[in-house]
Amino acid sequence: MKQNQLKLYNTLSRKKEAFEAINPPFVGMYVCGPTVYGDAHLGHARPAITFDTVYRYLRHLGFKVRYVRNITDVGHLTGDADEGEDKIAKKAKLEQLEPMEVAQQYTDTYHRDMDLLNTLKPSIEPRATGHIPEQIELVESIINEGLAYEVNGSVYFDVLKYNEKKQYGKLSGRVLEDLMSGSRDLDGQGEKRNAADFALWKNAAPEHLMKWQSPWGIGFPGWHLECTAMSSKYLGKHFDIHGGGMDLLFPHHECEIAQGNACNHVDPAKYWMHNNMITINGQKMGKSLGNFITLSELFSGSHDLLEQAYSPMTIRYFILTAHYRSTLDFSNEALKAAQKGYKKLINGLRTCEKLSYTDTNEIEQDSKQMEQINSSIEQAYRAMDDDFNTAQAIGHLFNLLKKINSLHTGQLHPSQIGQEGFQKLIDTFTYFVTEILGLKEEKIDHQEKLLSALLQVYTEAKTARNYQKVDEIRASLKEIGIVVKDMKDKIDWAYEE
């Protein structure tokens, strides 16, 4: 294990800390997943890619990581006009579908998009609706601790009482007094003892679609409960890393800490990591703002803001070129630049496959070249060790790419860097791009165009009576299962039967 140098920024301390696993070589990581009531958008891609990279890098360092990312298919209340109504249920009524049908549909598209972005699947992907008993148990346990109270079939977390012994607000840096004055008038506010209290269980109105039987009557779980229930079930009461978007910092993650401490008497996570937002024209991209672009729109180019389609790997690369804690502004110009950068990197990958070491006695080793290569390799890893600075790592990879391209064009001879140096250069570049950054070649799929170009050559060869070439083309196409058909007045092709 190479955990010695890894540092990560812990929101809890607001500092970069050395990463020390609680129980090495194992690492437990919980990341807040999507609420499946709409297509995944660019904003969903950021945490998915950020924590996929964290997952990949921890595994690279030799850790055995259990990566849990939930699917929220119930719970969260909507704001404003539809106060108190379940988000999933609302969408269901709109489309005349079963709530679970909506959740399933968007879970599927989320998975499809995440696969396209080449994110590794989490070890466990639990659903909120599959953990209702666990959540009820949790509520009971918090009531038993004297930190929650029931009113009209709803249960609220007693933040004031909790704050007597523990500190509510330690993650987000809030002070309880400030919170009590600033809170808005929401549904159920009248039932709460204090404005800062939050719901653990909500009484469901008869027309409410998703509801369950509980000791407090028919209802549904509160906004923050599922993550506490599922993280403690699969990772234990105290685990290594909890991740999510910065917008979840308060109140969601703050409440998770309070819930965890209330029933398990320990902070749920040792390290809290938060990715920053993607902005569009400097403003946060979000569902509620109506300025979001879905991933499938991005992949197909079908959105008014898009000048063209951007491939999944272009998006992945684009996100990796910024540090995860910085905001990243969307623009066609930036995406186009990302597309070129990505392709440059992938062309490097292809060049690596083609290169092989050749020795010659006439050329001496060049220690300066070797130093530059070793330094870039070392710095690329050091950048990852420094709070997963993919942007900086990519910069160093481009420096390596220059060497690779120089080898390819003959401006640098393999002998100058020695066999060992040569292999290290090729291997590191390839491994870093594909395994750590998770970038892969997107093969072009233009079968028709390629075939027609080839058949054009075939036709010309035939006209010129160059039958050797004609046979060659026919043979090579046959190898991939395609037969050339010489018709009376044209040349066509068909799949070999």
Place this chain on the structure above:
RNA sequence: GGUCGCGUGGCCGAGCGGUUAGGCAGAGGUCUGCAAAACCUUGUACAGCGGUUCGAAUCCGCUCGCGACCUCCA
């Protein structure tokens, strides 16, 4: 209003006290049948004003501008 963060060259985006980040775009060159790619060289950057320091984009203060959270949100 409270809390937190940001402002880097034409664009994106690292850097967080002293070394060329890098990509895209631009200019010049090498290579090339042409082109492309690639390689080499290259430019006006650190919002403004003060301060600390031998030295600041980097630390401190103020000013201006922008954003996030405080309500579901990635």
